[in-house]
Amino acid sequence: MGVIHVEVCAGTHCTMMGAMNIMDAIHSLEELQQEMDNPCDIEVKAVPCMNLCRDEVHGPFVRVEGQLITHAESESVMAAIMDRCK
Numbered sequence: 689m690g691v692i693h694v695e696v697c698a699g700t701h702c703t704m705m706g707a708m709n710i711m712d713a714i715h716s717l718e719e720l721q722q723e724m725d726n727p728c729d730i731e732v733k734a735v736p737c738m739n740l741c742r743d744e745v746h747g748p749f750v751r752v753e754g755q756l757i758t759h760a761e762s763e764s765v766m767a768a769i770m771d772r773c774k
């Protein structure tokens with residue numbers, strides 16, 4: 689099982705829109721995965737402003753294996769991670 693790379697935008701806009709809650713949720717998922725038989729390695733990192741917050745679409749912005757998630761919520765990010773974790 690490979691490593692699933694997750695990038696959470698930690699710029700001002702995304703932080704105000706709840707990016708840190710998503711970060712916490714991913715860390716909880718990481719802990720849960722470690723207790724399971726076949727854990728996926730999740731590598732999560734906070735990245736500086738992705739320069740997407742100036743467009744029409746709003747954050748928070750998260751990338752899972754390069755796939756951009758707009759209006760990211762814990763649930764949608766978890767689903768994207770679990771999708772790749774099969």
Ligand code: FES
Binds near residue numbers: 698
């Ligand atoms: S703060 Fe997240 S894209 Fe700018």
